[in-house]
Amino acid sequence: MKNRLKVLRAERDWSQGDLAERLEVSRQSVNAIETGKYDPSLPLAFRIADLFGLPIEEIFLKD
């Protein structure tokens, strides 16, 4: 699944570590999600969406 996490993070000038801290996950996880190596669970996807104040479908896109 593609996602706009890297762009959204860059818009806020957050590092992967900053985002990881806000989501209470490891930096490894943020990197894996951003690069499409790992699709987050629905609860984590909702946490990401809440953090950016966007609906899930504006962050995660169908391939």
Added chain:
Amino acid sequence: MAHNPAQRRYMRRMIPLSLVYIATVMLASWLIPDDAAATPLTVAIALVPALATSGFIWAMARYVAELKDEYVRMLEIRKMLVATGLTLALASGWGILELFTNVPRVPLFYVFPVWCLGLAVGSLVNKVTIGDAGPCA
């Protein structure tokens, strides 16, 4: 190196369990003569270290259950699946060889250490397929 609370708790459980394991194996070796008969007493003494190995398994299960990071948990579970598959394949393969040929008998004691080595193979599989080995808990 423990990076998150689950890993720290895991180490806090594994270190004393390992010390108990080493101490009870040494004690059993000292108390039970070589090739001793399986009496209730020798069996009871010999099973004490097995309590510690069961403790290792409990500590690993708690570690996975307490990991809050779902991606890291997935990496750990993948390692354990690789280790389990490898151990089952090696044990059943060697078992069949033992059934039909005169290869040396391998004590069942080695199943657990082989599984632990399988975790290292699991890390390698994670590294090759996902790019992340996962933490070394």
